[in-house]
Amino acid sequence: MLQVSLIREQREAVIAGLAKRGLKDAAAIIDKAVELDHLRKQTQQKADDLKARSNAEAKRIGELMKSGNAEEAAKLRTAIAGDKEILKKLEEELAVYEEQLKQHLYKIPNVPAARVPAGGGPDDNLNVHQHGAIPKLPGDALPHWELIKKYDIIDFELGNKISGAGFPVYKGKGAKLQRALISFFLDEAEKAGYREMMPPIVVNEASGYGTGQLPDKEGQMYHITLDNLYLIPTAEVPITNLYRDMILNENDLPVLNVGYTPCFRREAGSWGAHVRGLNRLHQFDKVEIVQIRKPEESYQALDEMCAYVQSLLEKLELPYRKLLLCGGDMGFNSAMTFDMEVFAAAQQRWLEVSSVSNFETYQANRLKLRYKNKEGKIQLLHTLNGSALALPRIVAGILENNQTSEGIKVPPVLVSYTGFDLIN
RNA sequence: GGAGAGAUGCCAGAGCGGUCGAAUGGGACGGUCUCGAAAACCGUUGUACGGGCAACUGUACCGAGGGUUCGAAUCCCUCUCUCUCCGCCA
Numbered sequence: 001m002l003q004v005s006l007i008r009e010q011r012e013a014v015i016a017g018l019a020k021r022g023l024k025d026a027a028a029i030i031d032k033a034v035e036l037d038h039l040r041k042q043t044q045q046k047a048d049d050l051k052a053r054s055n056a057e058a059k060r061i062g063e064l065m066k067s068g069n070a071e072e073a074a075k076l077r078t079a080i081a082g083d084k085e086i087l088k089k090l091e092e093e094l095a096v097y098e099e100q101l102k103q104h105l106y107k108i109p110n111v112p113a114a115r116v117p118a119g120g121g122p123d124d125n126l127n128v129h130q131h132g133a134i135p136k137l138p139g140d141a142l143p144h145w146e147l148i149k150k151y152d153i154i155d156f157e158l159g160n161k162i163s164g165a166g167f168p169v170y171k172g173k174g175a176k177l178q179r180a181l182i183s184f185f186l187d188e189a190e191k192a193g194y195r196e197m198m199p200p201i202v203v204n205e206a207s208g209y210g211t212g213q214l215p216d217k218e219g220q221m222y223h224i225t226l227d228n229l230y231l232i233p234t235a236e237v238p239i240t241n242l243y244r245d246m247i248l249n250e251n252d253l254p255v256l257n258v259g260y261t262p263c264f265r266r267e268a269g270s271w272g273a274h275v276r277g278l279n280r281l282h283q284f285d286k287v288e289i290v291q292i293r294k295p296e297e298s299y300q301a302l303d304e305m306c307a308y309v310q311s312l313l314e315k316l317e318l319p320y321r322k323l324l325l326c327g328g329d330m331g332f333n334s335a336m337t338f339d340m341e342v343f344a345a346a347q348q349r350w351l352e353v354s355s356v357s358n359f360e361t362y363q364a365n366r367l368k369l370r371y372k373n374k375e376g377k378i379q380l381l382h383t384l385n386g387s388a389l390a391l392p393r394i395v396a397g398i399l400e401n402n403q404t405s406e407g408i409k410v411p412p413v414l415v416s417y418t419g420f421d422l423i424n
Numbered sequence: 425g426g427a428g429a430g431a432u433g434c435c436a437g438a439g440c441g442g443u444c445g446a447a448u449g450g451g452a453c454g455g456u457c458u459c460g461a462a463a464a465c466c467g468u469u470g471u472a473c474g475g476g477c478a479a480c481u482g483u484a485c486c487g488a489g490g491g492u493u494c495g496a497a498u499c500c501c502u503c504u505c506u507c508u509c510c511g512c513c514a
Contacts, residue, residue, distance in 0.1 A: 041474065045475080045482090045483095047483080048473090048474065048475095051482085051483060054494080054495085055482095055483090057494070057495090058493095058494050059443075060494095061442085061495070062442040062443080062494085062495070065442080065494095074494095076494075079494095247471085
């Protein structure tokens, strides 16, 4: 959530930024926030003044009682009898303004960074980098959903039977390939300086609010209503929330964490022909990198995270492109996002395999994640995260691009993890 | 699941209903001493929201939310969580 102080002090810049997302009425929305904040302040001032008076009176009554002047004390007591009611009203009013302001702020997305292009959707994203040759497959090349059947490595029917659509069962070499990729990604991340974390994969409501999945994207998560817990849609949620309500010391920074978790997404209403096979699942595996940075370092960190993700794709020998997302295609919380897409040669489609974002202070403000700098001043940190990487579409790319008449070639870098170099 | 105990500042741990933002100890930080270090001694050590150029200042916060009271860390109610013992169990 945006800081009110930012909205107040940089009204024009905030409005201009939000306009890049295609947000209508940005000015009205911002002015509403300013107004609510103003009302909040006014009311608080009144309540504080009244409380200051009451405190002083109560103190005097105490002193009078002590010195045995009960009469005088009783007189004072009747004199301030009405204040309580007034105060109660003011406090109720204050609570209403605070709640309204909070709810209003929840609905305002993050302000895109200066470099982010304006735009309404995927067509306005900027292709900033492309790497690797597009494979030329023979005419009888198969999409991955055929290949997994041919080699019996991933089974949707079995998953369907025990769970439902979108919950595949990985079998034999298919299962081993998953395990190999997870290990490979974690080992690479550790080499790059990340600390491995293995968090719970269910989180409470507060965590959902902390990283911004709640209240808006409630329908995206599986909700365990009996215990009011949520299955995580990404490791970002538990790992970033580890730092909720914290004031870090300067020497705790930067924080570089990596975690593997299964991810669960309801994906309600988003099924169709283009999401066949592994393209979209309810449960999938992902390794996520999370950084917490001082504000002045966060964009350099974003570049480093992208470079790291790109290095993984290059080691796996997958052709990819890097997109700078436009305002309209970015996530609600993000200030700047790069997507990495792998070319799946049989489908002839680019598949998003990673999304690397800088949230600046947007999440930190909700999380109350701050640090104390050298001067002893406390300020919000920047949070960042990125997939490194999401497994299913990586697998789709490997299967489709590496198919040969003998079988599917395992990328050389993975062979020491899988123990085989051909799926046949 | 049953029984009991508890939740206070970075940590440990006090706290007769009024002067408690909160004793004391530890830690951390700064200083004195020292060639340097240890020890010892002295000092500092909150967060949020307001007001003020600032020094400073108002309010709130002792798990959360209500209540009693002129006044609550302290009394009452509800909730949450933690710990111990028993049961069950990977």
